[in-house]
Amino acid sequence: MEKLLLFLLIARTLAMDNLKVAFQWKQVDFEYPTEEARQSALASKEFIPENNLPLGLEVHGDRLFITVPRWRSGVAASLTYINLSDSSEAPKLRPYPSWEAHRIRPDQPPEIVSPFRVRADKCGRLWVLDTGLENILSSDTKSLAPTRLLVYSLRNDTLLRSYVIPDHQIKTDSFFANLAVEDHDCGDSFAYLGDLGKPAIIVYSWKTGESWRVQHNFFHIDPLSGEFNVSGIIFEWTDGVFGLALSKPDAEGFSTLYFHPLTSTNEFSVSTKYLRDENLAKSSFHMYKHLGSRGPKGQSGVSFLDQKTDVLFYSLINLNAVACWRTTNPAYTMESQGRIYMSNVTMVFPNDIKVDSNDNLWVLSDRLPKFMYDVLDRNDINFRILTAPVADAIRGTACDSKLVISPKFKPSLGDKERNSVAKIEVKLSLFIFLLVAIRNL
Numbered sequence: 001m002e003k004l005l006l007f008l009l010i011a012r013t014l015a016m017d018n019l020k021v022a023f024q025w026k027q028v029d030f031e032y033p034t035e036e037a038r039q040s041a042l043a044s045k046e047f048i049p050e051n052n053l054p055l056g057l058e059v060h061g062d063r064l065f066i067t068v069p070r071w072r073s074g075v076a077a078s079l080t081y082i083n084l085s086d087s088s089e090a091p092k093l094r095p096y097p098s099w100e101a102h103r104i105r106p107d108q109p110p111e112i113v114s115p116f117r118v119r120a121d122k123c124g125r126l127w128v129l130d131t132g133l134e135n136i137l138s139s140d141t142k143s144l145a146p147t148r149l150l151v152y153s154l155r156n157d158t159l160l161r162s163y164v165i166p167d168h169q170i171k172t173d174s175f176f177a178n179l180a181v182e183d184h185d186c187g188d189s190f191a192y193l194g195d196l197g198k199p200a201i202i203v204y205s206w207k208t209g210e211s212w213r214v215q216h217n218f219f220h221i222d223p224l225s226g227e228f229n230v231s232g233i234i235f236e237w238t239d240g241v242f243g244l245a246l247s248k249p250d251a252e253g254f255s256t257l258y259f260h261p262l263t264s265t266n267e268f269s270v271s272t273k274y275l276r277d278e279n280l281a282k283s284s285f286h287m288y289k290h291l292g293s294r295g296p297k298g299q300s301g302v303s304f305l306d307q308k309t310d311v312l313f314y315s316l317i318n319l320n321a322v323a324c325w326r327t328t329n330p331a332y333t334m335e336s337q338g339r340i341y342m343s344n345v346t347m348v349f350p351n352d353i354k355v356d357s358n359d360n361l362w363v364l365s366d367r368l369p370k371f372m373y374d375v376l377d378r379n380d381i382n383f384r385i386l387t388a389p390v391a392d393a394i395r396g397t398a399c400d401s402k403l404v405i406s407p408k409f410k411p412s413l414g415d416k417e418r419n420s421v422a423k424i425e426v427k428l429s430l431f432i433f434l435l436v437a438i439r440n441l
């Protein structure tokens with residue numbers, strides 16, 4: 001029995017430190033055209049460094065996009081990128097697509113006001129969900145522009161489309177912080193925008209250029225899951241549908257949307273068949289499934305589904321952790337969920353998760369509750385971007401039901417060794433799985 005426990009312990013430890021820090025910042029800085037321009041932005045308070053908090057991330061080609069929403073005044077640019085081949089630990093953020101797109105003038109809103117999360121699809125488009133709101137953390141919140149979906153071409157960085165969500169689809173408490181894009185067919189793509197404030201999903205059709213609002217009880221909060229404790233900061237949040245992750249298409253061409261409200265410990269799913277058709281959406285109450293629970297303290301923010309491995313990745317806000325579940329598993333249980341990474345230093349508030357086209361997992365952590373309710377220590381590292389190949393990230397976890405080798409895999413002596421360790425780990429996790437199965441009999 002003792003040996004067994006030791007085994008379990010080893011498997012757990014190996015599985016939990018697979019991500020490496022790629023970039024990290026105490027405070028972010030921006031790449032101004034000249035140092036004079038930077039000094040002048042600081043003097044005029046157009047740029048107040050401590051008010052800039054990286055929140056969303058996306059990777060496309062050699063660019064890593066980072067959003068910096070306008071929570072407070074002094075955000076220099078709210079959509080930025082860094083070059084992935086930048087060797088510095090804390091690269092300066094470059095505005096996307098240009099400085100011009102972020103300039104606030106008295107008479108005219110900037111092209112981009114305040115996006116929280118963005119998505120690069122497989123068709124070379126960057127989908128930007130822009131709240132249009134400035135200074136949302138102060139009493140001086142201003143709406144500079146209506147909530148819009150902006151779509152850029154990643155080939156030439158021009159704005160392809162700016163879609164204003166129609167007034168009647170926006171409710172008093174509406175707030176849009178996350179989106180998912182179904183891009184199997186580039187000409188007939190769909191965006192799913194989560195309204196966390198007045199729970200609903202707005203479905204946007206690229207082909208028709210129209211949107212509609214879909215409601216369901218499962219988009220709502222669980223009133224018993226409203227209290228959070230992130231590293232000792234205790235707060236109450238009432239955020240509805242938030243995590244949105246799309247599977248690869250089924251035989252009919254529809255994805256499964258895995259979703260959860262942030263203020264909840266439950267996971268749900270629905271086929272996009274029942275979202276894509278406005279009329280069908282109205283009569284599909286029973287097509288939604290409750291998959292299961294993440295257990296006590298299992299509230300989750302963002303999620304992302306890697307369509308190659310079918311693994312769903314998600315944040316665990318209270319636990320400073322990123323977890324996973326293989327969607328091909330018959331059940332969403334505590335035993336079938338794996339822990340990818342956990343740290344009360346480097347993973348305090350995992351705020352965005354993506355997998356890029358080279359099968360790398362990316363996570364941004366940013367200590368958001370401390371930024372909102374306390375003050376960030378400017379001498380400490382506050383923002384981090386962590387990464388690992390998906391295969392390494394899930395190795396030795398419950399999501400590693402078979403050994404997944406990355407196509408980019410280049411064998412070397414080190415890798416060979418790691419690989420044999422991995423095989424032992426897989427056997428171990430199988431062993432643990434059997435044990436759990438026996439225990440449950």
Ligand SMILES: *[C@@H]1O[C@H](CO)[C@@H](O)[C@H](O)[C@H]1NC(C)=O
Pocket residue numbers: 062063083084085086
């Ligand atoms: C990123 O850096 C590489 C190497 O310096 C360069 O070739 C490439 O053009 C850069 N990409 C962007 C988007 O700036």
Ligand SMILES: *[C@@H]1O[C@H](CO)[C@@H](O)[C@H](O)[C@H]1NC(C)=O
Pocket residue numbers: 124153154155156157158
């Ligand atoms: C930019 O690329 C898109 C395709 O991604 C194309 O439709 C558009 O015409 C291009 N715009 C310019 C200005 O080249």
Ligand SMILES: *[C@@H]1O[C@H](CO)[C@@H](O)[C@H](O)[C@H]1NC(C)=O
Pocket residue numbers: 229230231232233234
């Ligand atoms: C909140 O979490 C901290 C550890 O991060 C713990 O020390 C504290 O007891 C927790 N507080 C409550 C009320 O659960």
Ligand SMILES: *[C@@H]1O[C@H](CO)[C@@H](O)[C@H](O)[C@H]1NC(C)=O
Pocket residue numbers: 231344345
């Ligand atoms: C982080 O966890 C370690 C060990 O679990 C503990 O010693 C340390 O005090 C914790 N730090 C914070 C900031 O909660």
